Amino acid sequence: xxxxxxxxxTQALKLAIGTSTTTGGSSxxxxxxxxxxxxxxxxxxxxxxxxxxxxxxxxxxxxxxxxHDRTGQMFEISFSVxxxxxxxxxxxxxxxxxxxxxxxxxxxxxxxxxINGATATDTQIIYIGGGGYEIQSGTxxxxxxxxxxxxxxxxxxxxAIDSEGGKPVANVTFQTGYSPAYGDNFSDGAITxxxxxxxxxxxxxxxxxxxxxxxxxxxxxxxxxxxxxISFARTIERVGWVDTxxxxxxxxxxxxxxxxxVSMNCVYKRDSQFDxxxxxxVDSGVTNMRIGDNGTPFRVAIVGVVSDHSVxxxxxxxxxxxxxxxxxxxxxxxxxxxxxx
Amino acid sequence: xxLATNFxxxxxxxxxxxxxxxxxxxxxxxxxxxxxxxxxEPPTITSNQVPLEMGSQQTGIFTPNIAQMHQREDGVLYEIxxxxxxxxxxxxxxxxxxxxxxxxxxxxxxxxxxxxxxTNGATNTYSEHATSVIYLGGxxxxxxxxxxxxxxxxxxxxxxxxxxxxxxxxxxxxxxxxxxxxxxxxxxxxxxxxxxxTWSDILSNSGIHWATTTARVGDITSANYDVRAYGYSISISxxxxxxxxxxxxxxxxxxxxxxxxxxxKGSITYKLDSNHDxxxxxxxxxxxxxxxxxxxxYLVSFYGLVSDADHGTGSSEIRTTVSWQGAEDPxxxxxxxxxxx
Numbered sequence: 001x002x003x004x005x006x007x008x009x010t011q012a013l014k015l016a017i018g019t020s021t022t023t024g025g026s027s028x029x030x031x032x033x034x035x036x037x038x039x040x041x042x043x044x045x046x047x048x049x050x051x052x053x054x055x056x057x058x059x060x061x062x063x064x065x066x067x068h069d070r071t072g073q074m075f076e077i078s079f080s081v082x083x084x085x086x087x088x089x090x091x092x093x094x095x096x097x098x099x100x101x102x103x104x105x106x107x108x109x110x111x112x113x114x115i116n117g118a119t120a121t122d123t124q125i126i127y128i129g130g131g132g133y134e135i136q137s138g139t140x141x142x143x144x145x146x147x148x149x150x151x152x153x154x155x156x157x158x159x160a161i162d163s164e165g166g167k168p169v170a171n172v173t174f175q176t177g178y179s180p181a182y183g184d185n186f187s188d189g190a191i192t193x194x195x196x197x198x199x200x201x202x203x204x205x206x207x208x209x210x211x212x213x214x215x216x217x218x219x220x221x222x223x224x225x226x227x228x229x230i231s232f233a234r235t236i237e238r239v240g241w242v243d244t245x246x247x248x249x250x251x252x253x254x255x256x257x258x259x260x261x262v263s264m265n266c267v268y269k270r271d272s273q274f275d276x277x278x279x280x281x282v283d284s285g286v287t288n289m290r291i292g293d294n295g296t297p298f299r300v301a302i303v304g305v306v307s308d309h310s311v312x313x314x315x316x317x318x319x320x321x322x323x324x325x326x327x328x329x330x331x332x333x334x335x336x337x338x339x340x341x
Numbered sequence: 342x343x344l345a346t347n348f349x350x351x352x353x354x355x356x357x358x359x360x361x362x363x364x365x366x367x368x369x370x371x372x373x374x375x376x377x378x379x380x381x382e383p384p385t386i387t388s389n390q391v392p393l394e395m396g397s398q399q400t401g402i403f404t405p406n407i408a409q410m411h412q413r414e415d416g417v418l419y420e421i422x423x424x425x426x427x428x429x430x431x432x433x434x435x436x437x438x439x440x441x442x443x444x445x446x447x448x449x450x451x452x453x454x455x456x457x458x459x460t461n462g463a464t465n466t467y468s469e470h471a472t473s474v475i476y477l478g479g480x481x482x483x484x485x486x487x488x489x490x491x492x493x494x495x496x497x498x499x500x501x502x503x504x505x506x507x508x509x510x511x512x513x514x515x516x517x518x519x520x521x522x523x524x525x526x527x528x529x530x531x532x533x534x535x536x537x538x539t540w541s542d543i544l545s546n547s548g549i550h551w552a553t554t555t556a557r558v559g560d561i562t563s564a565n566y567d568v569r570a571y572g573y574s575i576s577i578s579x580x581x582x583x584x585x586x587x588x589x590x591x592x593x594x595x596x597x598x599x600x601x602x603x604x605x606k607g608s609i610t611y612k613l614d615s616n617h618d619x620x621x622x623x624x625x626x627x628x629x630x631x632x633x634x635x636x637x638x639y640l641v642s643f644y645g646l647v648s649d650a651d652h653g654t655g656s657s658e659i660r661t662t663v664s665w666q667g668a669e670d671p672x673x674x675x676x677x678x679x680x681x682x
Contacts, residue, residue, distance in 0.1 A: 053382075053508065063510060240569040
């Protein structure tokens with residue numbers, strides 16, 4: 001066959017995501033096309049090589065002693081997305097199983113049992129429309145690449161009055177131990193997709209001064225924010241392999257000795273309110289930070305301990321930059337993080 | 342002679358091994374051949390050093406008395422340890438035939454094992470692989486002899502380890518040989534293959550560990566005992582003693598004898614899951630069990646009694662390691678160990 005004439009446009013890439021009916025399965029009744037802002041990562045099946053130590057008396061690497069190790073294969077798909085309210089609900093649902101609108105990560109959170117093939121709603125399928133390689137014969141033209149068994153491992157949301165038109169943006173990472181697959185169901189419209197690409201993101205242009213504060217919701221703790229960022233991340237590991245054909249995992253486990261890594265940073269005007277806030281920087285106490293209030297137009301809040309603080313001199317006026325690491329009572333249903341837009 | 346300018350690079354060391362024709366004569370057996378082992382580490386190199394024995398200290402003198410010392414040549418056993426890749430069973434030299442004193446693949450150690458005749462000058466029975474000739478090329482570095490040659494070598498112990506996370510997943514063998522014969526300085530290896538002796542390079546690998554198709558612990562005839570194995574290891578060792586010396590010139594031994602019984606141990610590490618309900622019945626009751634690893638290119642079986650079990654928590658999922666004492670009815674030809682790499 002001569003050189004193919006197929007060309008794949010990066011601007012034409014689309015991303016759809018949905019929850020599968022079984023862990024690692026390929027069946028999903030409802031996908032959502034997300035308003036992605038940059039081309040997502042497109043990952044093909046590849047795994048690292050491992051080798052025995054070199055044999056004495058030889059001075060080049062031996063292909064006989066090197067193999068592909070698929071037993072530990074993990075693939076990472078990341079993308080940047082306009083974090084409108086619908087998208088935020090989905091991301092929180094995928095990350096910590098609460099996407100009802102208030103989207104609370106609670107202190108006594110525990111992960112689902114990720115067991116290959118089990119009837120569950122704990123893994124997602126990600127389609128990247130146009131990310132395939134489009135063969136030119138046959139009934140399936142492999143325009144799309146898709147990933148089953150995806151678990152959301154990190155979300156970072158940034159929201160500033162002076163960037164992205166005041167809209168929130170999320171950088172999201174999923175991981176899967178299942179091999180990438182190819183098809184054309186997304187491009188051909190053979191899957192059910194709700195398009196969220198046109199929905200509006202929440203504006204950061206009318207914050208509610210009276211409900212934005214650090215530590216306590218009273219007059220002496222209210223702040224004037226310019227931007228905030230929120231991140232929550234976790235690490236998972238795959239377990240075993242089902243067979244030596246596809247090397248699908250037996251499941252995933254939460255990495256031993258780790259917990260949700262949650263933090264929120266806010267940059268706000270340095271003014272006399274800091275006199276009330278400064279004690280929280282060093283008192284080992286639980287500190288709240290909230291920006292906005294319900295529906296006017298958004299509310300994001302964290303509970304935890306101040307982990308970092310600096311004075312920002314990069315603007316015309318001084319600004320404080322305070323970071324709170326999310327934590328609370330690990331036995332209680334009380335929230336660590338609440339994200340509502 | 343001025344300071345010599347030559348030196349011996351360790352990466353250039355080669356090990357050539359073959360079954361000996363006559364015990365102690367250093368010639369390869371007519372039914373056998375020399376093979377070059379895929380060495381992973383430099384071997385131990387002995388050069389005819391003997392132990393220094395010292396008499397009791399006399400009273401009235403306060404320094405060691407050279408007249409009461411003797412470098413004994415009559416009781417010495419030189420030890421050569423070789424670490425190499427496990428390779429497909431195509432020829433002699435892998436160590437198992439030499440340790441089990443039987444011919445053919447799979448290599449089997451049976452309950453009714455008895456050692457061969459190790460008398461100096463006796464014609465070796467090829468099917469028993471009683472002694473071996475070992476060359477360590479590039480280890481002597483004399484003006485006219487760059488190799489060590491060891492004759493009358495008896496395999497004393499072997500450790501076989503095979504796991505996902507080391508040595509690229511390939512099996513690794515550590516074999517220890519002993520000989521009562523002094524090392525000979527030789528150029529047989531440095532002269533090149535086919536000049537003085539001819540050898541075959543061994544490059545054919547055994548199966549990588551994750552090519553395992555079935556692994557079972559307990560009753561290896563039943564799928565109820567299927568496990569997802571991450572690795573296994575086996576060690577077999579015995580004591581070899583030399584008997585006397587035929588003259589006071591070369592101090593070659595009259596013979597070797599095996600002292601006591603084989604010590605046979607094995608362990609297998611696998612994912613803890615519900616099949617363990619059946620496996621742990623072998624922890625008690627003196628019920629003979631086994632573990633078996635069946636790969637696409639190898640088959641290893643180990644029979645005996647469970648001697649220890651450990652639920653390891655060093656990984657994100659619990660992994661169980663069951664240790665076994667290899668054993669069988671010593672009046673039968675039942676197999677304790679069967680190894681086919």
